[in-house]
Amino acid sequence: MFFFAYAMVPLYDVLCDITGFNGKTGTVETEKQYQVNEERLVSVSFFASTSPGFPVQFAPKVSSMEVVPGKFYTTSYIAKNTTDEIIYGQAIPSVAPTDAALHFKKLECFCFVKQAFQPNEEVEMTLRFVIEPDMDEWIKDVSLSYNFYKLDS
Amino acid sequence: MSSTTTAAYDDHGHGPEKGLLRWVKTTNHKDIGTLYMWFAFSMLLIGGALAMGIRAELLQPGLQLFEPQFYNQLTTMHGLIMVFGAIMPAFVGLANWLIPMMVGAPDMALPRMNNWSFWILPFAGAILLSTFFMEGGAPAFGWTFYAPLSTTFAPDSTDFFIFAVHLLGFSSIMGAINIIATVLNMKAPEMRLMDMPLFVWTWLITSFLLIGAMPVLAGAVTMMLTDRNFGTAFFDATGGGDPVMFQHIFWFFGHPEVYIMILPAFGIISHIIPTFARKPLFGYSSMVYATASIAFLSYIVWAHHMFLTGMPVAGELYFMYATMLIAVPTGVKVFNWVATMWKGSMSFETPMLWALAFVFLFTIGGFSGLMLGIAPADIQYHDTYFVVAHFHYVLVTGALWGIIAAVFYWLPKWTGKMYNEPLAKFHFWWALISVNVTFFPQHFLGLAGMPRRIPDYSLQFADFNFISSIGAFSFGLSFLLLTYIVVNCIRNGKPADARPWASAKGLEWTLATPIAYHTFDEPPTRAEILAESQHS
Numbered sequence: 128m129f130f131f132a133y134a135m136v137p138l139y140d141v142l143c144d145i146t147g148f149n150g151k152t153g154t155v156e157t158e159k160q161y162q163v164n165e166e167r168l169v170s171v172s173f174f175a176s177t178s179p180g181f182p183v184q185f186a187p188k189v190s191s192m193e194v195v196p197g198k199f200y201t202t203s204y205i206a207k208n209t210t211d212e213i214i215y216g217q218a219i220p221s222v223a224p225t226d227a228a229l230h231f232k233k234l235e236c237f238c239f240v241k242q243a244f245q246p247n248e249e250v251e252m253t254l255r256f257v258i259e260p261d262m263d264e265w266i267k268d269v270s271l272s273y274n275f276y277k278l279d280s
Numbered sequence: 281m282s283s284t285t286t287a288a289y290d291d292h293g294h295g296p297e298k299g300l301l302r303w304v305k306t307t308n309h310k311d312i313g314t315l316y317m318w319f320a321f322s323m324l325l326i327g328g329a330l331a332m333g334i335r336a337e338l339l340q341p342g343l344q345l346f347e348p349q350f351y352n353q354l355t356t357m358h359g360l361i362m363v364f365g366a367i368m369p370a371f372v373g374l375a376n377w378l379i380p381m382m383v384g385a386p387d388m389a390l391p392r393m394n395n396w397s398f399w400i401l402p403f404a405g406a407i408l409l410s411t412f413f414m415e416g417g418a419p420a421f422g423w424t425f426y427a428p429l430s431t432t433f434a435p436d437s438t439d440f441f442i443f444a445v446h447l448l449g450f451s452s453i454m455g456a457i458n459i460i461a462t463v464l465n466m467k468a469p470e471m472r473l474m475d476m477p478l479f480v481w482t483w484l485i486t487s488f489l490l491i492g493a494m495p496v497l498a499g500a501v502t503m504m505l506t507d508r509n510f511g512t513a514f515f516d517a518t519g520g521g522d523p524v525m526f527q528h529i530f531w532f533f534g535h536p537e538v539y540i541m542i543l544p545a546f547g548i549i550s551h552i553i554p555t556f557a558r559k560p561l562f563g564y565s566s567m568v569y570a571t572a573s574i575a576f577l578s579y580i581v582w583a584h585h586m587f588l589t590g591m592p593v594a595g596e597l598y599f600m601y602a603t604m605l606i607a608v609p610t611g612v613k614v615f616n617w618v619a620t621m622w623k624g625s626m627s628f629e630t631p632m633l634w635a636l637a638f639v640f641l642f643t644i645g646g647f648s649g650l651m652l653g654i655a656p657a658d659i660q661y662h663d664t665y666f667v668v669a670h671f672h673y674v675l676v677t678g679a680l681w682g683i684i685a686a687v688f689y690w691l692p693k694w695t696g697k698m699y700n701e702p703l704a705k706f707h708f709w710w711a712l713i714s715v716n717v718t719f720f721p722q723h724f725l726g727l728a729g730m731p732r733r734i735p736d737y738s739l740q741f742a743d744f745n746f747i748s749s750i751g752a753f754s755f756g757l758s759f760l761l762l763t764y765i766v767v768n769c770i771r772n773g774k775p776a777d778a779r780p781w782a783s784a785k786g787l788e789w790t791l792a793t794p795i796a797y798h799t800f801d802e803p804p805t806r807a808e809i810l811a812e813s814q815h816s
Contacts, residue, residue: 128492132499132529136514139525146592179520219517225592274516 146191146229147205152220152256152271155232161260162198168193169258174272175204181277182210183244197260199234203253204273208244215278217241220271227269239280254276295797304399307766307798309376314564316373317687321763323365323405324680328756330358333754337735338745340519352420353412359423360441363541364448365405367675368715370683371544372397372455375483377694379459380787382477384468389461389534397454404447411437422733424534426706427515427526431507438508442501451496456490459483468787468803473815474565477786481568482547485575486540492579492749493536500529510713524589531582539578542642543571545682546613549635552689553617554814555784556632557624563616564815569610570616577606596655603653603755607646614643629781634685638678639714643671648723663733666726678772684711687766692780696794697773704765711758717751785811 139222141150150278173187184207194200213279216236222228233239237252244250290691296302298310303315333354337345346354351381376394380387388394411418429436446542463484467476477482501528506512516525546567556563561567583591583599591599617639626632649671652661661667692698721744726732730741737745779789790812791799804812 128495129499129502132496132503132532135529135532136525139522139528148595164772197759213615217518223589223590225590274517278518 143153146225148225152222152228152231152233154236155234155257158199158234158257161257163195163197164260165195167196167260167264169196169262169266170194170268171258172268172270173204174270175203175275176272177275178277181216181275183208183214183216183274183275185273194258194260196230196262199255199257201235201253201255203251204237205249205251206242206244206275207249208247211246213246214244215241215280216244216275217272218275218280219241220273223270223272224266226263227258230259230273231269232257232259237272292538302402305395307387307395308532309388309391309394310694310795310797311395312388312398313373313375313377316369316376316401319398319401319405320366320370320373320683323361323369323655325334325759325763326409327358327361327366328604328759330354330361331752332756334358338737339749340746341519341737341742343736344564346735346788347734349417349420352422352733353418356422356425357408357412358406360419361405362675363423363537364445364584365401365408366451367541367679367683368448369401371483371541371679372452372753374479374544374548374683374686374690375455375459378690378788379462379480379483380466380478381791381799382786383463383466383471384787384800384809385466386798386800387466388458389466390458392698393454393554394458397451397458400447402450404444404451405437407447408444411440414440414629415647424530424640425504426530427504427507427523431504431515432510434757439505442505446498446499448763449498451493452490456487459487460491463487466808468800468809470803470806471809472569475809477547477814478550478561478564478567478571479547482543482550482571485571486543489536489540489543489575489578493533493540495662496529497533497537499525500533503529520549523559524586525635527586527589528583531585532579534585535582536575538674539574539670541679542682545638545679546571546643548682548686548689549617549638550613550814551784552635552685553620553633553639553784555689555781556629556635557571557621557626558783559620560785561616562622563612564618564744565610570612573609574606577609581606584658588662600655604650607650610646614639614646630699630708631685631689631702631781633705633708633712634681637708638681638685641673641677641681641716645675645678647668647754648673661726663731664726665722665730665732669722669726669730672722676719677715679729684762689781690767690788691769693788693793693795694793695770695773696776698776698780699765699773703761703768707758707761707765710761711755714751714758716769718748721745721748721751785814 130132141262143151170191171193172232173189175185177183177185188203188205192200192202216258220238222231235253235255237254296308297305303311306312306651381708383616414437416437419434419438419441421434463480489504503514513521515521515523517523528692550561550567581602583595583600584603589594646665652658652667652670688699688704725741725744728741730737776793778791778793787804790808
């Protein structure tokens, strides 16, 4: 059972991939065509936070947008390094409700790789995403939040 | 093994070693049971003293006595000491004393390991308590030590806490292995599994829970240790880990753990109620199956502690319904106890009073548990004083009530002397009233929205907190009287009969009082086992 505790680490990852349990988002490789129902609108809200001791100002460019499931949208987040040093960081996304996480797909995201912020630099980081139309009908609002964690290099 | 060695001696009646080393070197199940009980009792008093500090701070709104950081240390250490230092060792102590006598065995199956299981505990307890005196103070992240509060943001003393948890886990696992080996290998050859008394049955099942759950806890704290000191990132999102996974691993241990702390009490109550209702236990085999069902279900409901972590609706529904399901076997047990009393010739000696209070108050705690298990309602109740009220009803008036009932019930057999009955009854009523004055108002506080683990609160909570604190001081004081009653029984009690309760059934009552150091050199016969069996 001691090793079972460790086995729960990969098991948990597999479970999260299947169910969207931890709110992690999926990715798409190409801009594929979905069946689009123009009538249906979902409100997506964007949130940003940083870990304590991470000296970068980080915020979404727009706080929310109305999207049609099946269409691709681009938005961005603004980050400003407030120090005279290079700061490295990694953004971790989370989607709520978790039932939406599996259907929230990203084509392009600054969270795919670690970021290096030059001294006092302000950058605009883009995000291109789609909400798959097979997401449950009852979900009208989706929240996407990023937390930036500091990396040493 | 012991039977072959004793057979080599002419003298079978050799007693304990003289002097203090007796207690260090002992492999006798009665000695080790006594050690466990006194250890648990001293930890109960220490944990209780911390609780007095908590209630003193909460007597009035505002910060009077402690800094918030120290207050958090008090709640954390109170929880850890009571769970791992008081309740669990007390049940292992009872198992040591009673199981060999109940199954007609001369001793535990693995006596030297038994000695080791116990003697790890004082060291683990000392390590845990020593964190109070370290720089940065004791752990202050709550007894559930959620990451990252316990990894990234915890004081240095957390590593000592981790080591103490490892040691406590070793002790529990060894104790559980010993109990399984004793029950399955050492029970009298003529005793069948379905002849075993319910305390033996519940402890056998609890042992399997311990062996299943404690290593998972050890895994969780080991991951914490490597996250803190060796650069792993099990619970650190930066490195690809997930703090929510900590909660899954912790509660995969944590939920069986709460049944580890209550199943042996179910067994105790199933001994006491038939004795004082003067009827055989109603539904013996359904009690066994209900206990096993509860144990199985305890492994598949853990995430009902985590409804607010953002689970998919399907997950919330599954864990809610699975949790509700536990009420069925638990209800079977409560109805069986009530049915045992039905039309019985009841009398109300002290152990019976504690057992009756257990049935009533544990059921209150069980019902508030059902309320918490309702996923949509839990959004309101989560992390409020309602949760505090719930788990104190099941752990204080459940587990601890069971332990105290057992102490009064078997004390005449252990010590060979009778306690002071009027004083013990007075103590019962004192404890019963004060414990309800303490914890019942906490339901109201929780429903009104008072969060747990805070040293200060808003003014509208002042009255109920004042009542709760006064009750707590009175309840705390009642343990001094309990200490006096037990010590007075050991020193000045009147000699007790071999079977002090007229209708008590069980092989332990066939032994002469005062009890010999070694018992059941000869296993009991089939006729003796049947005559003392719990079912008719």
